[in-house]
Amino acid sequence: MRIVTGNDIRSVCSWPFAVEALRAGHMLAPAELRDSLVENSGRKMLVRTAWIAGLASGVKAVTIYPENPSQQPPRPSVQGQVLLFDEAGGHVVAVLEGVDLTAWKTGGDSALGSSCLSRPDVKTMLMVGAGSMARPLIDAHRSVRPSLDTVMIWNRNIARAEELAKALGADGITAKAVADLDDAVSRADLISSATMSLEPLIKGGALKKGAHVDLVGAYTPTMREADDAVLTRGRFFVDSYATTIGHIGEVMIPMASGVISRDDIQGDMHDLVQGKAGRQSDDEITVFKNGGGAHLDVMIAHAVYGAVDNL
Structure with a gap:
């Protein structure tokens, strides 16, 4: 299992890279998806799971604290990790830092939509x-x-x-x-x-x-x-x-x-x-x-x- 840090993600990602990864993924069959959302005093914990046949499966768990950016020192409003599983064998191949991955995923999704x-x-x-x-x-x-x-x-x-x-x-x-x-x-x-x-x-x-x-x-x-x-x-x-x-x-x-x-x-x-x-x-x-x-x-x-x- 590999730990993939934010620095690792930034070293390989670009917007064309992210957009094309999403474009390729959407040429496959739709994923099986399940979500769970828990809320407490305006704060949230979101757990999302996906299985994409022929590619991989994964779990993303994040907390969403809207007031974090206004704290001193400022902190990200969204924090979490992504577990990536091997689709064939079922074992964890990587744990990826969630804040950076979320930004590339979210921006890439909108950019791909715009390109279409x-x-x-x-x-x-x-x-x-x-x-x-x-x-x-x-x-x-x-x-x-x-x-x-x-x-x-x-x-x-x-x-x-x-x-x-x-x-x-x-x-x-x-x-x-x-x-x-x-x-x-x-x-x-x-x-x-x-x-x-x-x-x-x-x-x-x-x-x-x-x-x-x-x-x-x-x-x-x-x-x-x-x-x-x-x-x-x-x-x-x-x-x-x-x-x-x-x-x-x-x-x-x-x-x-x-x-x-x-x-x-x-x-x-x-x-x-x-x-x-x-x-x-x-x-x-x-x-x-x-x-x-x-x-x-x-x-x-x-x-x-x-x-x-x-x-």
Whole structure:
């Protein structure tokens, strides 16, 4: 068994590496998935398992402490580990550091979705939220859409948005913090949202024609980042039926109210990667729900383990 540290992961990972690992994984049959979520005083423990026939199986166990980034010293809001099992023999081949792997998995999932759904000529990106996933998502989207030349950042605490914009600027990326979310939504070609919001932030009525919306943050039955109009104006896709329907408020709440039905979901990541679904015109709005799931962690972990083991 190999211990794969965050440094090991960073030594072999890049956004093209992560995206292609996920693309290859979605050419296989869908994974068998099971999740368990325990909550205590706003803190959460999430255990996700996945078995991908012909590839590997794995378990991801993480804690989610939303207040950690504001502590002194700051700590990650998400902490945990991934166990990777040999698919043929059933033995543990690696234990991988979970924080770094989660960032590559989450950003890679959204970037792969964007590569299938967003217009190839997108220029302006809006990042909603300036937390720990904001920079990985910006970098991931820019890796598959190099036409992006401007990044707007909105955050409830605008000082954090300004800090991120300054860091992006130092790396040669044109970026600015914005205070008016609706106005920024109306000007963005690509919107990525990663917040802990319980109430919709993105209004469908503000979306421009041809926009792509990447919804990342909502991961519990009570969380939402987009209002009903986002889902009814756009063609709606999910990364996995199994991890979104019946699990995430972004899908559950509008389904329960009758705003959308199962038939309104146009496809999952398997359909997108295999060319069975996708954008149909330049003017249509596309919406992608990044629901996560241990199958994505297993795909990335398997690729990372193979790359690290060959060093």
